[in-house]
Amino acid sequence: MRYVTIPADKMADYITALARRQKVVAPVEKGKGQFAFEPISEGREATLTYIPTILPPKKFFMPQYETLLEYDLHEGQKMQAVVELEEMVLFGVHTCDLAGIACLNTVFSDRPKDLNYLIRKNKIVIIGLECVAYCDEYASCALMNNHLPNGGYDLFLTPLGDRYIGHVNTYIGDSLVEEGGFFRDATGADFAALEEVRRRKREVFHDEVPIDLDEIPRIFAHSLRTTIWKEIGDRCLSCGNCTNVCPTCYCFDIVDKPNLDLKSGRRIRVWDSCQNERFAKIAGGESFRKERSSRxxxxxxxxxxxxxxxxxxxxxxxxxxxxxxxxxxxxxxETLAQLAREYV
Amino acid sequence: MKPRIAFFDFACCEGCQLQVANLGEALLDVLKLVDVVEFREVMSEKWAGPLDIAVVEGSITTKEAVERIEKIRARSRILIAYGSCATIGGVNGMKNRSPLEEIRRTVYGEHAHTFPTIATRPVDQVVKVDYYVHGCPIWPPEFIEVLQAALQGVPCFPPDHAVCVECKLNENVCLYDKGVTCLGPVTRAGCNSWCTNNGNICYGCRGLVSNPNTKGAMDVLARYRIPLELVLNKMSMYNACREQGKTP
Structure with a gap:
């Protein structure tokens, strides 16, 4: 296990140095206090204090529109599987989003394995970044046990005021900290500072919802028929925002996009959502989840x-x-708290 | 022989024809697939015979238009309505918000009697429509997609979810967060959130989703302190014909 440090005022230069060598994607400010992971070429374009981006990093692991195969019907029926991959360094991923990527890994590694996903994932290098304060009142990362790092990165940075301490977790992480001589090995004082950050964090990050994580399965076992679903269903516009921005929602549709010769084309995967009107609609016009409450x-x-x-x-x-x-x-x-109140 | 296709226009600005004429390189590929026999904006030739595909722009606003669209339908195997005017009535529908006589006098003054018109209707409230390309103007990639489906003889349904879905896939900052009213949450997608990608609001030109949550939408407006009047006004800019009959 290797820990390193880098002065805070050198971070932008370090990111720039990384970006000289490969594609680097980092949080960028989009206005109105919102952020997005976008390719950058200079470290100063990245924002290291940010609240969760509009879309989670899942957009790099399973893009909104992804070609799965190409077909050609000019002579017989030719098909060629396609993996659209791109090597990149994903810089500044918070622990909540590392947890999201871990969920996607679980799903797409389940049999039948999703090779498109797994091949793409192997080309993405992840540099994590710790939050030392809550992003805002919507977060419940401590309830879900995701406020502290739990693996899933090559290098993980924690701000310690005038410097960052980095946990090197993989061989790739090792080569990341070799870049440009920005890092030096951590010392006892750095570890003490890290401990202090974590101690203060434990004081701040807790009790976002008045329930325990272990209670959730029991709460949900009893909440199939509660009227809470109707209440929120009546308010829901079915815009699909909640699922599209969710780091673990992975539902997709597959459609064929013919070329203009009508003989060849591509088969693509597009994000879908259980909130969309047609998601659970089947032949004959029936829908398994016609009501917003059930969605x-x-x-x-x-x-x-x-x-x-x-x-x-x-x-x-x-x-x-x-x-x-x-x-x-x-x-x-609020919904979790409501469900808990009803069950208790 | 390539399928015969003709483009017709009724009450509209002919902007959707312009979109087709502006397809650029893709237009050359389209021309390899079809034989264009009539298209007023780009050629002088006319065609009175049978058609494989009629592409119709504009809404139906006069008795003569009713007769003309019926004749076009009768000689066409497939009819594609394209552009808001044709698919949902579009801006022409605003006429239906006032008594016919009154609106005629407002527009034509003392010569009103020389311009007999009827209430605005989208094409499918007069004749059967096989395919729809919504939008004001149409989004070119969608036109090509629908044309491909028509040529292949397969169905093509416009999405029935909100513009928000595509807007979010494009990772735009929500206009409501910018303090601007946008019809995205109740308007059907399919345009790749063309307007909001470019900093504009959604005007609802593609028509409403089939099952909008009206009550929920009103609550949202109240929360953002947006007067209902303002939104209803924006909505009826394109969707005034909706009350008249169900549109797809």
């Missing part, structure tokens, strides 16, 4: 119940994006 319930169950049964983990990272983006102010923390 809302489905979304919550896909975070707090079904993945627990199947993968033994929650698929909510506590990033707060769904609540932050909801025009109808459907708030995940």
């Amino acid at each position: 809302k319930r489905h979304r919550f169950f896909r975070k707090f119940r079904y993945p627990v049964d199947r993968f033994g983990k929650f698929f909510c990272t506590g990033c707060g994006r769904c609540s932050r983006t909801c025009m109808a102010r459907i708030n995940l923390k």
Whole structure:
């Protein structure tokens, strides 16, 4: 296990040096207090104090529109599987989003394995970044146990005021800190400072929702028929924002895009959402989830119940994006608290 | 023989024809697939015979237009309505918000009697429509997609979810967060959030989603302190014909 440090005022230069060698993607300010992961060429374009980006880093692991195969019907039926991949360094990923990527890894490694995802993922280098304060009132990362790093990165940086301490987690991480001689090995004082940051963090990060994580499965076992779903369903506009911004929502549709010769074309994967009107619609016009209330319930169950049964983990990272983006102010923390009150 | 295709216009600004004429390189590929026999904006030739595909722009606003569209329908195997005027009535629908006589006098003054018109209708409230390309103007990639489907004889349904979906996939900052009213949450997608990508608001030109949450939308407006009047006004800019009949 190797720890290194870098002076805070050298960070921008370090990112620039990385970007000289390869594609670097980092949080960039988009106005109105919002951020997005975007390719940068200079370190000063990146913002290292940011709240969760509009879209989570999942957009690099499973892009909004991704070609899966190319076909050609000119002679017989030719098909060629395609993996669109891009090497990049994903800089400044918060612990909530590292947890989100871990969830996607779990899903796409499940059989049948999703090779497009797994091949792409192997080309993405991840540099994590610790939050020392809450982003805003929507976060529930401590409830979900995602406020502290839990692996899933090559290098993880924690701000210590005038410097950052970095945890080197992989061989790639090792080569990352060799870049340009910006880092030196951490000393006892650095470790003490890190301990102090974590101690203060434990004091601040807790009790976002008045429940325990272990209670959630029991709460959801009893919440199938509660009227809470109807209440939030009545408010929901089905705009799909909550699922599109969710770091663990991975539902997609697959469509064929013919070229103009009508004989050849591409088969692409597009993000889909259980909140969309047609998502659960089948032949004959029937829909399994016609009511908004049942779609809302489905979304919550896909975070707090079904993945627990199947993968033994929650698929909510506590990033707060769904609540932050909801025009109808459907708030995940409030809904959890409401469900808990009803059960108790 | 390539399928015969003709472009027709009714009450409209002909801007959607312009979009097709402006397809650029893709237009050359389109011309390899079809034989364009009539297209007023780009050629002088006319065609009175049978058609494989009629592409119709504009809404139906006069008795003569009703007869003309019926005749076009009768000689066309497939009819594509394109542009808001044709698919949902579009801005022409604003006429329906006032009594016909009154609106005629406002527009034509003392000569009103020489311009007999009827209430605005989208094409499918008069004849059967097989495919729709929504939008004001149409989004060129969608026109090509629908044309491809028509040529392949497969159905093509415009999305029935909100513009917000595409806007979010494009990672735009929400206009409501910028303090601007936008019709994205109730308007059907399919334009790749063309306007909001470019800093404009959504005007609802593609028509409403089939199942908008009206009550929920009103609550949202109240929360953002947006007067309902303002939004209804914006909505009826393109969607005034909606009350008249169900549009796809």
